[in-house]
Amino acid sequence: MFKKKKRESIGVQIIKQLNEIVCDAVKSATWLAYRKAAGQIRELLKSGAAKLQTSVKAAFLSSFTVDPLVDFAVVEAAAHSIELQPYIAPYGQFNQELLNPQSELYRASPQLTFLLIEAELLLASDAIDEQTQSSVLSRLQGLVDAFLKNSTGVLVINTFPACPSWPLQVLPDQCRILIEKLNAGIIERYQNHPRIQILDLDALVAYAGCQNAMSPQMMSMARIPFSEAFLGLLARRIISHIIATLGLARKCLVLDCDNTLWGGIIGEDGLDGIQIGHDSPGREYLEFQKTILELYEQGVILAINSKNNYDDVMQVLNEHPQMLLREKHFASILVNWDPKPQNMQKIAEQINIGLDTMVFIDDNPAERQLMRQSLPQVEMLEMPADPSLFARTLRETSFFARVYLTEEDKNRGQIYAAQRQREQFQQSCATLEDFLKSLEMVVSIRHAGKDDIKRVAQLTQRTNQFNLTNRRYTEADIAAMSQNPAWRIYVLGLKDKFGDSGTVGLALVGIQPKKWRIDTFLMSCRVIGRQVEDAMVDRICRDAAKTGCISISAEYISSAKNNLVAGFWDKMGFEKENADAKQVRYSKQLKNYQSPQFVYLKIV
């Protein structure tokens, strides 16, 4: 651990410097401070002194002055270790930029394009009347169609704030009613589109409150409809779209216990003394647990990292009548008196995920400080002192932002519970062979259908260890591949006596006559060591041989995390074609191809 720390020290220093810039801006919370910080961040990144984990190209097209919003977004992105490279279309040019295939927008080839417009701007006249809905929707459709034709990226469009125009008037507010209808039309038409996301500005403005969000003064001074404070919130929502699109959402939420999941200290106050339940004090913790449970239902893995007696905490989880969170919700429970960073590494090993996919919540600032210093990869959620604000603080983070939920997400909790059982079972088996044999595994390999596209994109984005090339694809990329006869998308499902693990394997294969190329080959970390990968390779080879293909090529591209599979293609009988250890090319001749025997698997 210490060695590793030393190697990271330069990186950590610059991250500290970046953190300071970000913190200063956040503290003063003015746009000018954000503007200054954005400038400093750009300098720091341009000089090459600092490099953030991810960089993203995003375009901003808008009907209002968007520069201040972009300043906020650049800083918020840096706070999430994302370098935001913005393209800002000239003021008021969103129509031309979208409609002209040769525009600067398309030349910049952004991964995300934010089209932020006011409803009035899509109308021929100023009045919002009965024809509004169809007229706005059809103009919007024209812009969307042009975008889909000319770009391969994602388009983010907004709904329109349905602010009361006469808050104290008794008459029905026709304008608001129309805008609400319009918004419903936008949501109905574009939700679930693989390349269009909806930034529900109406909901965001409602959340902040129209009076706080909209600013006539900003409108008159700078042609910006929003207040300074709302620009900050809107920027954070923009970061959520970026995190969700690039698949950067954190996977695991790790929780402390005392004064985090419940009020009081179990070791001192006892089962009857801690605060959790419908009465106050205790209600705020119940609300917080409810929020955590919602995340669990969205597929976030939960774990506990607490300094306590193990039995005390288990008693609360299993016996306290008011607890919402129970033992079954946690994939890993580390309760002991060891330093928390050490426990954190154990949790990462147990669940088999990276530290940089974890978020930690602890009420104790000293523990947070220690974690930040020892394991800066772990994201820390700064909690307010008042526990009644815990739930809201968690709800206002971008860490877990997702565009969609797959079946695997919805069942992830049970899948991890089954994994715990499997591990206990493995310990009771004498040999690995016994274990694999008695698992009664059933493997199904099929071509991806329409319903698989989301999961396939997710697998390419989230799999790090058993991933031979680490190529990341968006849902839009995969949707395009699935329509293209030059690609085959193989997915692998696995069931065993403990349950259905869902879709856990993927191969993206480029098809040319007589020559196939394995572009992407990956397995979920849950099934590592179960030999199902052999079945996938065999299936590809058999299919290729059947179509008269002569040889298959494959690659291993080394990353920080995929050392596990460095010798994978050698093991599968592929031959090395070059000596570059970072990027190894392989091929396999298919003449007289023979399938291996599968002893442990039933393949359907």
Add this chain to the structure above:
Amino acid sequence: MIKDRLEIIFRQSFEIEKFTEDLSIDNVLGWDSMAHVGLILALQKEFAISIPSADALELTSVKGIVQYIQGRSAQKDSLR
């Protein structure tokens, strides 16, 4: 007092070395028409006043800002 509070705002917003009354839109790097809007917002927040746009256009130097805010506080006091 007003000047100290102004200095904090200016240091948060611009990269300046010395803070003096002579700083103005002509000699502070980054104090452009866009930043001017931000500055007016920051002043409103810090001194809890609202600045009409006609006034905002005039506030182009530290000296001018100090005088303006003094004037506005005097107004407030007399209303009390």
